[in-house]
Amino acid sequence: MQPTWLATMPAASSLVVGVAFTAAVAVAVAAAVARRAWRHRGLRLPPGPPGWPVVGNLLQVVFAGKPFIHYIRDLRREYGPIVKLQMGVRTLVVISSAELVHEALVEKGREFATRPAESPIRSIFSSGKFTVNSAVYGPEWRSLRRNMVSGMLSAARLREFRPARLRAMERFVARVRAEAAASRDGASVWVLRNVRFAMFCVLLDMTFGLLDLDEELVVRVDAVMKRVVLAVAARIDDYLPFLRPFLWRQHRQAVALRREQIDTVLPLINRRRAIVRGMRAGSPPDPAVAAPYSYLDSLLDLRVEGRDAVPTDEELVTLCAEMINGGTDTTATAIEWAMARVMDNPSIQARLHGEIMQRVGDARPVDDRDTEGMPYLQAFVKELLRKHPPTYFALSHAAVEPGSKLAGYDVPVDANLDIFLPTISEDPKLWERPTEFDPDRFLAGGETADITGSAGVRMIPFSAGRRICPGVGMGTAHIALMVARMVQAFEWRAHPSQPPLDFEDKVEFTVVMKRPLLAMVTPRKLSF
Template identity: 85%
Template sequence: MQQPTWFAAKAPTALSAMPAATSSLVIGIVAVTLAAVVARYTYRSMRYRGLRLPPGPPGWPVVGNLFQVAFSGKPFIHYVRDLRREYGPIMTLRMGVRTLVVISSAELAHEALVEKGREFASRPAENTTRTIFSSNKFTVNSAVYGPEWRSLRRNLVSGMLSMSRLREFRPARLRAMGRFVARMRAEAAASSDGQSVWVLRNARFAVFCILLDMTFGLLDLDEAHVVRIDAVMKRVLLATGVRMDDYLPFLRPFFWRQQRRALDVRREQVDTVLPLINRRRAILRDMQRSPPDPGVAAPFSYLDSLLDLRVEGRDAVPTDDELVTLCAELINGGTDTTATAIEWAMARIVDNPSIQARLHEEIMQHVGDARPVDDKDTEGMPYLQAFVKELLRKHPPTYFSLTHAAVEPGSKLAGYDVPPDANLDIFLPTISEDPKLWDRPTEFDPDRFLAGGETADITGSAGVRMIPFGAGRRICPGVTMGTTHIALMVARMVQAFEWHAHPSQPPLDFKDKVEFTVVMKQPLLAMVNPRKPSF
């Protein structure tokens, strides 16, 4: 859940300065708008009558708790922590026309996502800018619970994210890792001290390259082309941020510029991605006559599974716009989450040289320095795997799992009613830092996951202790891909370079901020020394 981008409007022109007819029209519009707002507020109050909602702070008429949150002076994640102390691990926030039920304990997360997984397997209705980019919720993440979602998810897992498919995409990872290391080496060499690299932007580029390769199977895209595509995808993320009119729809006319900008970004996205789709179509046609040039096209891509996809309940295959949406969902969903994790990982490595030494020692024992480490190697490195688990426990990519919703009326959590039109949000940090579940929860210590130590199933199926990818039926289908990429990138970065703190950042600041994901408040600038041999 992202922080809202709040809106400040200029004072309107005085009615006295308008012609009489215009003034009457404006007064009429305002009166109708206010009547609609009051009617909607009254309807909502009537609709919830008789329900026992979770406790929460008292709100104002119409806006609920919206302005209390907006003007609290705190990021939403810290505001929720404060409310939790007063109202407990389940609470209600009324945010304009939306009702948020926020849960923040392992017991309630297990009840909602595992025990009652089917009851809370849907997504809330939306009438916002985001539906432009989701093709009216035609994506795995946004689709309501039902046959359409099942078809899309089944295809994504079998066509892209199953263990067998991930192994087939190993060449894509090897290509991206080679480009990644070369890019960081060049950046360090070009810096004034010959050692400085910005971690997040390099990690983001590497992950983007892997996912672009996996999605389209086009191997001859040069760096400039990749950077242009990436820039468009970033603009899409910015255009889908939460706005005040998402909570107060009667303000939407005041946001016409933002809406027009969103439509422009969507057109730019389609114009950028559709040529890649059409190129892959042409390659597939040619592949019927002869194998593809191994330097130009991969034998398989995620797009291949979408072109003739039959979705339950629909007669037609996805349209071009829907293909753009599904491809973009995979790329955007996997890029920033993984890149953010890599930045936090390298911050921990720079901050604690003993962690770096143990990771490097394990890599030398399993691989040596004769060849680059790959994902097959990382599976057999227990300390690296423990490091990744601790990383995801302490620094989940987001503080809220994707919003859930009840499938039908009558659903309850902890004895409270959760209406189908309410957003069910799971706050993750208080779970993974719960002292009842973890020894020394505020410390970063990978050793906790080694033999004889603590256990944690990050899928939540064996018990909720940390769920960075969610849990239950709507768990992120990319959990295996994400952990594979994090482990591989950390191993390659430690194998290729020795990492040190930059003189401009002593000591490291582990404060965070929420963008699309939870990133370091001060981006990590590190110093690297290439190890020998160089590859």
């Protein structure tokens, strides 16, 4: 399909226009190749496979016949723990050892603390990199991150949001019971679909503090957010930007989706804004309608260093969406893997349930204050994040200034520095029996795991250093609470249609089970 501006040209001149357009593309390609060669002139770049003119290694990756994560493993065996790939106009430097990650994110944390350039599509949804995850390293990023931590993710704030988590857990248990009862065998439930909905409800509640949202609206907001996540995935024109004129339809669809996202989320923002105005005027909200505090409250009057104005409505949509999307799929994916491990090993489920009974019994729901004092549950969560990190790559870093080096190699300022996580948590030099799933390794007298990487890089499911995910505390707390509540409320076992459990994975937005987990549940007898 040709662009509309070509379709409307007179037929007699179409050949001339086509030749001119082709020539323009050729010039753009030649210019891009020349610019890249000039920028990298004299640099000692990391080793990597030889590429083709213009496209570099892009076609080798596309036609490798295997997932990118397996292609990277092959390159690591051939070239070592630092590899360069030339993906069209983008240079990727991939590191995959604990030593190199520590050098990049801890020892030289400031040098590699920024993010690479964004594609036009991604920039539409990030309001021009106005998010904590995407912002360029500097005053704006510091302001946004500081507010996110103080307004949502600090230990004190997380305690304030305890009612939101309890509401979501009750909703989740009721939903699972209803789905199981409605199934043919009276016991079947899809794990990821239900835990993802529960996590979305928690974050929607924490972000907007609106307690009377019906399920139909929640599902509609969730659907839009899912489509946004898919829309910002890497595309061919991210690597070959001269193809963008041919992909005008996709750009137009992204603009339309952004408009739909704004139209869907902005009414929630305006509702909360009116509630905040009332509270400031001395009118407390109806406790059945609104929570006393939400993350959005901290954003309404946010002053970002270097800017005179508070965030616009569109920027508020972006910041709220970042919080919701960042904590939904990553946590839900981890919990699906957790329940697969629980069902695969009955002794794990029995130990988790026994610890819950010892701590709270069956007289009340387990909550996050209880989970903090459950050593086996905490060990289980650590082992889960070691063996099944929600993503295989940390968010891309970039050098702040020219002259940065890793392992003695130059890392250009226009390069993506990508961190491949599995080879670290699978390294037999760092772990005993790294291929086994064994929570006992983290109990007293066993191995240690600082998941922040500050005490040494052994497993960093939330990255490390200055750009570590600020939601590390919230994420681990939500995983522990959800697993505990699921095991307290139900006995879980593998569905007869899925013997044996398949632990093969695939990469979507996160690393999910290749075969979605279908479970059989039996409600436990509880006194509440």
